[in-house]
Amino acid sequence: MKLKLDRALSLVAISVLSVIGSAQAAPVYEIDNLDEVTYDLRGTLTGTRSGYALGVDNNDELVGISKGKKKLSTEDIEGGIIDVEDGIAPAEQITYSIYTPIEANNFTFTAAANAAEAWKPAFFSIAGTTAPDTLDAEGEQVVNSVDSYFYGMNSSGIKVGAYSAPEQKIPYEGTIEDQEYWYIRDFELRGVAVQSNESPAIELPLIPPYTTFTREASGDKPAATVELGGWSSASAVNESNIATGYGSTELASFSKDRVNLCIDNYNPDVDNPAPIDVCVQADQYPVNNRRNIQYQTRALVWDLNTIDAEGKPLVTELPLGLTPGDSTLVFTAQGLGINSQADVVGRSHVYRNGDTNNLRQDAAFWKKDANGVYQYNWVDFKDNDILASMSYDINDDGLMVGSYQKYIGGYLRSKFFIFDTNNTTELPVTPDDFNIGLSDLSSKAKDINNKGQVVGQIEVTYDKEKPRPKAGFLYNHADKEFLNINNLLVCESKGYEASGDSWARKKITIQDGTGEELTYDSEFYVVEANSINEDGTIVGTAFIRKPQYQFDLLGNLIINEENGLPYFALDGNGNPVTSYLPRMVVLKPTSGEACSYTDVPEEKPYVRQGAASLSWLFALPLLWLRRRKVKLAK
DSSP states (O other): OEEEOOGGGOHHHHOEEEOOOOOTTOOEEEETTEETTTTEEOOSOTTEEEEEEEEEOTTSEEEEEEEEEOOOOEEOTTSOEEOOTTOSOTTOOOOOOTTSOOOOOEEEEEEETTSSSTTOOEEOOSTTOOOTTOBOTTSOBOOOOOOEEEEEEOTTSEEEEEEOOOOEEEEOOSSOTTOOEEEEOSOSBEEEEEETTSSSOEEEEEOOSOOEEEEOOBTTBOOEEEEOOOBEEEEEEOTTSEEEEEEEEEEOHHHHHHHHHHHHHOOTTSSSOOOHHHHHHHHHSOBTTBOSSOEEEEEEEEEEEEEOTTSOEEEEEOOOBSOOTTOOSOOBEEEEEEOTTOOEEEEEEEEGGGOTTOEEEEEEEEEEOTTSOEEEEEOOOSOTTOOEEEEEEEOTTSEEEEEEEEEETTEEEEEEEEEETTOTTSOOBOOOGGGSOOOSOOEEEEEEOTTOEEEEEEEOOOOSSSOOOEEEEEEETTTTEEEEGGGGBOGGGGTEEEETTEEEEOEEEEEOTTSOEEEEEOOEEEEEEEEEOTTOOEEEEEEEEEEOBOBOTTSOBOBOTTTOOBOBOBOTTSOBOEEEEEEEEEEEEESSOOOOOOSSTTOOOOOTTSOOEEEOOOOOOOOOOOOOOBOOOO
């Protein structure tokens, strides 16, 4: 018996927004990491739920992150391992505590067009991490404590990102029964540059300027030194091996008070003598999205070609957009993009027009003056209604892209902008959305190549009170063409297959614990475009349709012990349910025409020289990633 999903669950059947736009000479794309046998996306590491491609170089290699470890697998009746696509219970989360082991949830990967299996994500180890599906000698899953991130790479194989320190266990001395250890680590986040063309790969930690808290003796307060570890991350790297990012330069004043409390309150003679390092670790962990240990943070530039005797690259701190004076506030600046001239873009706190009552975090760029010294430049929109802005990337012609926030029609929205840093007499430009004029659709630009092609994401519905679904976009600065990438795809890359003289949804069939088969329609939808290289290859994130499974009240996957298969989740009518999971996607320019077929009668499809249309999709709760385009060289 085959169970078929109701059409109402289709992404394209939910709702449709049609717009009119010029599409002459618009490019056509195909998904290049589509497995033609299984019709699945090679889009995440085995043992993880979600995959995100963040940077692609000019050699058709990319870096990305897999997130969401599948801890719910089971042995089938033949002793193999079943790794369920939706293997994480919906309510399951990884939280950090000094009383529980540290478990990583972010894993780095690479993929390449010329690999043995094109574009298949391959786990990349940083700081000794193992792949998320690794088993030990007893067949138990290995638990990693190091979270790792890649944000960019260059053409000489240098990859940049960040990682956390491994877990340390300190014997517990307290009153909690059965508590054996405290769990801490030396630092929460540290930038890293990896030369992967060497064997083995060479890792270069990018240690921030500030890592250690030192207190001078005063009155009855003894002198003390506490290793905090600091905070740093590398966001991007250019072809000359110059990387940018950000790092800690000082401890916030209120955080100094917290560390002092840890020092002064430690008493080995009480019943629960938590060591100073344990107390500090508890404050380093986020609670309700806030950390009690916070750092003054500045944009940094690392010259990976100049290494000192201690193995550290030459680091330059970029100027903040203001003079802090004796303020106790936390001021932040971040480098997020870099071009071949080592111009840096990102954001910084600034007092707008020197007004100390108007502190904002705004887009910024840093360029060297005639003396080779970086100078800060504020991006002024001449619009007091803009609340904040930031820039993600800059190309070799000095065109920077980013987004700003302002209220439009009473709702806070983000809008994509482009700005020529070589012509600062002109204001930043907000392109027309889909060539129909400015709207309240939120949009964010993530990358720009040297041809002026910009990629990012944009909302595609006008609902005021609901989360808005998003789509990846491609914007061509030369002719001002703004396009939904999904309207540029060939039919196979939208989930269709040829059916006589027409097209039909590709049917995916899978068996569950009942022995029955679920047949559902294949669907792909590009929700985020993060990077574009000079050949027009785009990488980002797509939704792919997958079945959901049943869990018991404890969050355990329900398995049929006879056949070792999980049971599909059912809706109120007893019908199987599917969901949409995020996967890495690789889009390559191709010949032919964009898909003009649709299985939704009221949808007006994209036509190369006619009207374009947008299809709805569920909103994707993507974590904020400082995605970085990357190109590098020795």
